[in-house]
Amino acid sequence: MKVATSYVSAALVACSTFASASYALAASASPQNVQIGFAAPLTGGQAHYGADFRSGVELAIADMNATKPVIGGQPVQFVLNAQDDQADPRTGTTVAQKLVDDGVVAVIGHYNSGTSIPAAPIYAKAGIPEVAMATAPSYTRLGLPTTFRLLTSDTQLGSVLGEYVAKGLKFKRLAIVDDRTAYGQGVAEEFAKAAKAAGATIVDQEYTTDKAVDFRAILTKIKSADVDAVFYGGADTQAAPMLKQMRSLAIKAVLIGPDMLQSENLIKIAGGAAEGTLAASEGSPLAQMPGGSAFAEHYKAHFSKPVELYAPYAYDGTMAVFNAMKKADSTDPRVFLTALKSTNMKGVTTSELSYDNYGDLKYGGVTVYKVANGKWVPLQTVGTK
Template sequence: MHVKHLTSALTLVATAALLTACGQKEEAAAPAATPAPAVASEPVVKIGHVAPMSGAIAHLGKDNEYGARMAIEELNAAGVTIDGKKVKLELLAEDDAADPKQGTAVAQKLADAKVAGVIGHLNSGTTIPASKVYSDAGIPQISPSATNPKYTRQGFKTTFRVVADDVHLGSTLGKYAVETLKVKNVAVIDDRTAYGQGVADEFSKAAEAAGAKIVAKEFTTDKATDFNAILTSIKGKKPDVVFFGGMDAVAGPMLKQMKSLGIKAKFMGGDGACTAEMPKLAGDAIGEEQVFCAEAGGVEGEAKVGMDKFRADFKAKFNADVKLYAPYVYDATKVLVAAMVKANSSDPAKYLPVLAATTDYKGVTGPISFDEKGDIKNGALTLYTYKGGERTQLAVIR
């Protein structure tokens, strides 16, 4: 090897040895790194919520979702412990657009996501088909607003509701129309949905039983905007009252068209048409004590203090007034979680029997207990009219 090359090779070897020695010295001097302690994350309990977040009654769907979010956020802030472990509640909110097919699709999506329970749906027409999906998956479902009796009469162990059904609601309105408003001739319109037909049929039966005559029966759809043909037909029958089974998005425009046609009859509806939005949707056609309706649920006396606080807190949190069902969604969510806590488990199979045995849970909507079908016991109704553009309470009936 050439001397020059030999010298270069020796220099490289010496340099490498020096670097190795320095590295070993630094390793010896530096203390071993201590691994950071693992942060134990809180177990997550997923709760589903479904309502129409798009379409004509999206304002009611958003109202429902707000009720669920308010309950979940309050529970997380207070801390929920299940079987000795603090858990985090997570809301999975879905839109069924008030469409039965979309309702079953999102129900399956929530079942696949392994939610511990479901609050919803809003409409009877989506709640009933979706309930089969939840039943097959063994997932408890509490509807805050579906009033069609069929929902809890299918033999499923997973179905519950925190409002009175159409039998109670429709029959109470039918009796009120005859006995208090003294009507004799009645026209009935429904929107062909499970809810609309159900409440209209119960109203008709009760009104007839109380002595009224049904002079007209008509139907429309839950997406209709033109009612002139059926209203013109009804006008010729000279009814004392027109009862509509359907939601406020249809009821409001219907009232406007009744006024433009000169129909002087009073207007009645179930809880779907008994909202704070009705004066906006109907305009001056809302009249003064011209519209009468009933909402499933109701509080009075000392219990009203809790409801008033809920409404104030809701307004402060979302900068929006309660439209209709938010308090029932709020209670349903808290009842569901209370059953998990009491059962020491969020496993549906383990807490479902505890949920079914709920007795006198103190909700903002009143005491909640379930019967053998999952219906609320002693469900109250609140009768309302509209005065000065505001919904005004008339009476609470149990």
């Protein structure tokens, strides 16, 4: 028995010595660069969304590199390959192919549903996971194994807002305008279904584009319908001038929309016309996130500015990719993809970040906000964990 014990002890010491030597050898080697792809609008009217999104990815990469990671016995350094898709579907597919050709192992992006959806088959063919900000329900229903979502889908976002407006605020006569993008149209449809199910009536439905700046013809028609509220499916780039034009036409209806609180942009542009505006946004307010306060301090120390909106979600999604690589002990996307699918981690935004079989978040959550005294004030949060 003594001999056996001594043998085992010696074997353990030898293994430990070998492991330490192997780690030291790996640590002394030059790190291998591993590219993380990123795609979002970095120019044009939605550039402020893209910049906010990108900052979360950059911070996650900086934090991961600070740990001096060794994966598959090789020291690695993650580098960002950021591309501007201009919120344009055609540019999005061009950018997607470039990222694949450049050899990225994962893509955090795209931002828009209209770019994420056509780009998805390109990444899937290469076996590269795409962790997108896209909220259109169809994004994760393409039948592809590589699609993941950073935020709650429009199904939940539109549903929560539609029910809240009809039941909570008792608004019964509603008009809907959408910008005909995959995102705007999708969230408007979900809002309409939920509002009607809760007892409201859609008395007018109008359409515009995500490049429009003059909405007076649409608004004049809406004014004659005597509505309680106008829902706009689109971005704050159009919602802000729409609000100002509503007030100039003496339309007293409340403007309602999803995701209009980025960078305080709507309030900056619309000024006092924004008072009373409602918006729903995915997830919880930063202060209510499990890791929100610590992240806010860390972010400010790194970038010398406060967190805006999307950075915490981008950070969590990027960290989920890193954790999958560590779990699989590989930077090969075809190897770590399975580990990514089984993600279950505590993040900044949620106490349990995990995906369902489609790649949707199991616990997304939605918060309804209102502009009061020039600030977005949270009214209600549902579905978080």
